[in-house]
Amino acid sequence: MQNFRDKPTAVRTDLLPVLAGIAVAISGVGVALALADVQSPLRAPFILFFLFAGPACGIAAALSRAAPAARAATAAAGALVIDLLVAQTRSSPHTLTVGGGIIAVAAITALLFLRALGRRMRKPELINPADRLTKGIKKIRSGRFHT
Template structure:
């Protein structure tokens, strides 16, 4: 007996249901978790004013990753490289706007800047989550 094979849709990964993911697919969640940990350590080091040689690089990573990750989450429809460029550019723009606003209001401080970036990144992530939840809830029509 001959079996008929149905062509997979273009959004399919090309793997069979029982296949094991590749090493690159396994490493992506691990890298995301490590990035989250490095960013959190950077924010804690900056907010608590702990002297450490890692404070500068980890805080810089947090200042770029927090708004960059939030902006990347909003741009799910873009190609991967376009999304990366747009999120990094957006992160730099958010950091510059926060710094400019704090300098104009004579309120500049490292702790305040890190806290403002954390709040802005969290708000963007929250808006993305709310938008996704609204799309998933079924709408009821009453006649």
């Protein structure tokens, strides 16, 4: 008889994209509710999720080579710093609005993701582990690899 424990790797590999999709959906609904100025009980928790998870994921993507624990701690602290700096710079000239703060945080998050994407585009071997293997094989065959 087959049970759930027979395929734990499939669950682990499929769970991360599903959780990322759920996070993007929650953030998108929160941003849409805030920018449309809809009064809903879901607006505040979804926006708080976006304000924390967006910059944290952007920082984590930018720090792909760091250890997982260090990356998580840095991403959490960095998200808090980004939110506080946006609030401080927007409140100094007394122009703090909900939409303006959300757009500023979204822009910073997009820049962080674009930085990580640019680094991956410059180094295609970071995209697929098989590419790293073929690059290593080509290096060995060309004689540039000395043991």
